[in-house]
Amino acid sequence: MDEHAWDSLFHRFRSALEKQGSLLPSVSLIAKEHGDPFRILIATVVSLRTRDAVTLKASRSLFSRAKTPDEVLELSEEEIQKLIFPAAFYKTKAKTIRAISRMILDEFDGVVPDTQKELMRLPGVGVKTANLTLNLGFGIDAICVDCHVHRIANRLGWIATGTPEESERELMKVMPRRFRIPLNELLVRYGQVICTPVSPFCSRCPEEETCPKVGVARTR
Numbered sequence: 001m002d003e004h005a006w007d008s009l010f011h012r013f014r015s016a017l018e019k020q021g022s023l024l025p026s027v028s029l030i031a032k033e034h035g036d037p038f039r040i041l042i043a044t045v046v047s048l049r050t051r052d053a054v055t056l057k058a059s060r061s062l063f064s065r066a067k068t069p070d071e072v073l074e075l076s077e078e079e080i081q082k083l084i085f086p087a088a089f090y091k092t093k094a095k096t097i098r099a100i101s102r103m104i105l106d107e108f109d110g111v112v113p114d115t116q117k118e119l120m121r122l123p124g125v126g127v128k129t130a131n132l133t134l135n136l137g138f139g140i141d142a143i144c145v146d147c148h149v150h151r152i153a154n155r156l157g158w159i160a161t162g163t164p165e166e167s168e169r170e171l172m173k174v175m176p177r178r179f180r181i182p183l184n185e186l187l188v189r190y191g192q193v194i195c196t197p198v199s200p201f202c203s204r205c206p207e208e209e210t211c212p213k214v215g216v217a218r219t220r
Contacts, residue, residue, distance in 0.1 A: 001158075001174075003176045003178075006175070006179050007179075009207075010179060010182065010186060012206040012207070013206070015206070016190075016194060016204055016205060016206055017186075017189055017190060017193065017194070020194065022189050022192075022193050023189075024189065025185060025188045025189055026043065026052045026053070026055040026056040026059065027040060027043045027047055027055070027132060028136065029056060030056070030060075030063075031136035034063075035137075036067070037114075037133060037137030038068060038104070038112050039059070040132070040136045040137040041112055041119075041122075041125075041129070042059070042062070042063075042072075042097055042100070043055065043059040044128075044129045044132050045097060045124060045125070045129060046058050046059050046062070046084055046087050046093060046097075048089075048093075049088040050087045050088045052192065054086060055087065058083070058085070058086075058090075061083045061084065062080065062083045062084055062097075065079075068110075069100075069101035069102070069110055070101075070105065072097060072098060073098060073102060073105070075098075077094045077095055078094075080094035080097055084097075093124075099122075099124070103121070103122055103123065104122070107121075112133065112137065114137075114138045114140065115134075116131065116134060116142060119133055119134070127145075127165065128144055128145065128146055128164070130142075131143060131145075131168075132144040132184060135180075135181045135184065136181075139181065141178075141180040141181050142180070143171050143172055143175065143183060143184070144183070144184040145164040145165075145171065145184070146184065147164065147191070147197075148187050148188050148191025148192065148195075149164070149171075149184055149188070150163070150164040150167045151191060151197060152187050152190060152191055152195050153167055153171060153187075154167070155195065155213040156211055156212070157212040158174060
């Protein structure tokens with residue numbers, strides 16, 4: 001697709017989400033409220049395997065007490081656990097959040113690094129977390145591929161890949177640069193409320209008539 005086609009597609013997706021009254025994903029809301037790379041990074045850690053509404057509540061609860069690496073380290077692991085509960089794996093995440101904060105202070109002078117390589121040195125930070133932090137925290141156009149982006153991009157035939165890692169590489173080849181940051185934000189919500197993993201709401205999708213996988217999608 002050329003840039004105009006991508007622009008038109010993103011517009012149709014946004015219009016479909018607006019009809020559902022859909023909000024931004026939780027981490028995007030945190031980014032919109034604060035624009036702080038540290039809070040975006042930590043909210044992304046909290047979000048892993050956790051529902052959006054829980055992520056938002058847990059992240060705001062934590063940030064009401066600690067907004068910087070220094071402030072996080074003033075809290076015990078147990079205090080962080082209570083603040084982010086009931087996020088999935090909250091005990092492990094509390095330990096990870098303290099470890100990330102310690103490393104940012106010790107090795108990066110208290111500043112969240114702005115490269116994928118350095119971000120992935122932080123405890124518990126993988127490609128998805130690093131790229132979303134780069135996207136929302138620094139405006140760097142790395143492509144963040146989670147399960148929703150991977151699924152929808154393959155369902156719609158943009159790419160044909162077996163893993164999110166492969167999807168990231170292939171999307172970098174086909175996706176014009178200016179769409180790379182909003183891609184995750186748009187498809188996460190789209191995958192949550194319209195193009196769901198099982199029994200997607202195809203009638204809500206503007207691509208229903210042209211989707212190459214619509215028959216398969218309805219059975220997955």
